[in-house]
Amino acid sequence: AAAAITLLGTAGAAQAAPVKPKAVPYASVVPAPATVAQASSVFTLGSGARIAASGQAAPVGDYLAGALRPATGFALPVDKAFVAHAFDPIQLLVAPDPSLGDEGYQLTVNTNSVVLTANKPAGLFEGVQTLRQLLPASIDASTKQAGPWTIQGGRITDHPRFGYRGAMLDVSRHFFGVDTVKSYIDEIARYKVNTLHLHLSDDQGWRIQINSWPRLATYGGSTQVGGGAGGYYTQAQYKDIVAYAASRFITIIPEIDMPGHTNAALASYAELNCNGVAPPLYTGTDVGFSTLCVNKDITYKFLDDVIGELAAITPGPYIHIGGDESQSTTDADYKAFIPKVQAIVAKHGKIAIGWHDISKADLLPSTIGQYWDTTPTNAAVQAAAKKGTHFVLSPANLAYLDMKYTASTPLGQDWAGLIEAKDAYSWDPGKYLTGVSAANVNGVEGPLWTETITKLADIQYMAFPRLAELAELGWSQAATHNWTTFKTRLAAQGPRWKAQGVNFYASPQVPWA
Numbered sequence: 001a002a003a004a005i006t007l008l009g010t011a012g013a014a015q016a017a018p019v020k021p022k023a024v025p026y027a028s029v030v031p032a033p034a035t036v037a038q039a040s041s042v043f044t045l046g047s048g049a050r051i052a053a054s055g056q057a058a059p060v061g062d063y064l065a066g067a068l069r070p071a072t073g074f075a076l077p078v079d080k081a082f083v084a085h086a087f088d089p090i091q092l093l094v095a096p097d098p099s100l101g102d103e104g105y106q107l108t109v110n111t112n113s114v115v116l117t118a119n120k121p122a123g124l125f126e127g128v129q130t131l132r133q134l135l136p137a138s139i140d141a142s143t144k145q146a147g148p149w150t151i152q153g154g155r156i157t158d159h160p161r162f163g164y165r166g167a168m169l170d171v172s173r174h175f176f177g178v179d180t181v182k183s184y185i186d187e188i189a190r191y192k193v194n195t196l197h198l199h200l201s202d203d204q205g206w207r208i209q210i211n212s213w214p215r216l217a218t219y220g221g222s223t224q225v226g227g228g229a230g231g232y233y234t235q236a237q238y239k240d241i242v243a244y245a246a247s248r249f250i251t252i253i254p255e256i257d258m259p260g261h262t263n264a265a266l267a268s269y270a271e272l273n274c275n276g277v278a279p280p281l282y283t284g285t286d287v288g289f290s291t292l293c294v295n296k297d298i299t300y301k302f303l304d305d306v307i308g309e310l311a312a313i314t315p316g317p318y319i320h321i322g323g324d325e326s327q328s329t330t331d332a333d334y335k336a337f338i339p340k341v342q343a344i345v346a347k348h349g350k351i352a353i354g355w356h357d358i359s360k361a362d363l364l365p366s367t368i369g370q371y372w373d374t375t376p377t378n379a380a381v382q383a384a385a386k387k388g389t390h391f392v393l394s395p396a397n398l399a400y401l402d403m404k405y406t407a408s409t410p411l412g413q414d415w416a417g418l419i420e421a422k423d424a425y426s427w428d429p430g431k432y433l434t435g436v437s438a439a440n441v442n443g444v445e446g447p448l449w450t451e452t453i454t455k456l457a458d459i460q461y462m463a464f465p466r467l468a469e470l471a472e473l474g475w476s477q478a479a480t481h482n483w484t485t486f487k488t489r490l491a492a493q494g495p496r497w498k499a500q501g502v503n504f505y506a507s508p509q510v511p512w513a
């Protein structure tokens with residue numbers, strides 16, 4: 001009863017104040033929710049507030065409390081007992097509601113309560129991201145701020161347009177440690193991104209420990225673009241990343257690129273080369289010069305071992321097999337190779353994803369293509385889609401996070417063009433590919449290749465705002481698509497990134513708040 005009185009007292013005090021505190025409008029949330037009804041009431045989070053989150057909701061309750069404690073300085077205890085805490089002003093509930101799907105949620109804010117319901121815990125997590133954005137931007141600071149911690153009253157009912165909303169980080173061209181990857185996970189989770197694809201191998205470095213082929217990591221991972229020290233994840237570190245991502249409802253997709261982009265592996269084991277000679281390690285930025293030896297049996301023993309070990313530490317359903325830019329593999333070899341690799345992935349209980357180049361080979365019905373080209377028309381992709389193949393869209397001239405924003409962007413590349421803030425938003429994933437229906441599109445992914453990227457601040461600068469824009473294309477219903485309203489919502493993210501210490505590109509196209 002004491003708790004209830006404290007709470008009502010706090011909320012009541014805010015309500016009785018002559019001027020209502022200004023609260024963040026619902027129209028500031030990125031990605032735009034499906035349905036929004038804003039009311040005139042305002043909730044104020046008081047210092048004695050508690051969060052009710054029992055059963056499946058409990059971990060999300062802990063996550064929410066952890067997100068709100070630093071800036072508020074409040075204790076925010078989480079009540080996990082299976083009882084109705086009518087006096088807890090914030091309530092998280094998992095309750096069967098198929099209309100909300102796997103990731104949808106409903107958020108109802110009244111003067112005295114914030115109630116978040118979802119069909120699944122993932123939906124609660126996505127709803128929590130919305131809730132965080134409805135608090136003042138200073139909620140994202142890591143130290144205690146003044147408040148008041150207002151939330152505009154009303155109701156949001158939300159669910160995603162596409163099930164796959166991804167980011168990719170190339171940890172091969174430059175290696176990034178576990179803490180950097182975790183920071184990126186936290187930042188992408190805010191925009192309801194649910195997949196992180198790790199590009200774990202390329203010509204310049206092999207980044208995952210494989211016990212049966214140890215030199216892949218110890219030698220193949222020993223350098224990077226520019227000749228720096230490189231590095232690799234032990235399997236324990238990889239599992240730690242996977243678990244951290246899972247706690248943010250993000251699935252890790254590990255990629256071993258093949259048959260091209262394999263110099264680091266070929267340098268580590270001479271027997272993988274057709275001529276039996278290991279090439280030197282490579283620290284430049286050319287592509288298309290390496291290939292696995294498609295006609296050697298040991299190649300498939302190697303892939304079975306690597307994919308087997310990776311599958312065993314990857315709870316998610318996918319293994320990415322690369323397949324891009326295999327310019328040193330003959331067409332016939334390529335078409336023979338891809339089906340063999342798909343069979344190995346399937347043998348280890350996983351679904352293969354590959355860059356869309358794999359469309360020219362015979363694909364298993366479950367295999368997914370990732371489209372990276374810069375034109376929407378591709379005959380092999382259309383033919384694969386007609387046979388049922390699904391695609392994730394990452395058109396390089398729209399979704400590549402390593403493309404420069406303008407000619408003067410200090411980082412990145414421009415082979416696919418410049419991608420300013422407006423460009424990143426100005427397309428419809430459901431209608432992009434010629435001759436491929438929206439039903440064959442699983443979603444979108446923003447790849448960040450790292451030839452020119454060496455630290456977290458660089459990752460952030462290239463990713464934001466564009467990844468938040470891509471996340472909106474993946475989550476928000478097509479009917480909400482409107483650059484004029486979107487750029488104002490995007491602008492509201494600026495103070496949040498500042499509070500989070502996230503480096504971002506302050507595009508002149510956006511009216512930053």
Ligand code: TNX
Nearest residue numbers: 287324325355372402413449
């Ligand atoms: C192309 S497009 C690549 C990568 C490079 C990137 C640089 C594709 C699937 N592969 O190997 O890092 O361009 O933008």
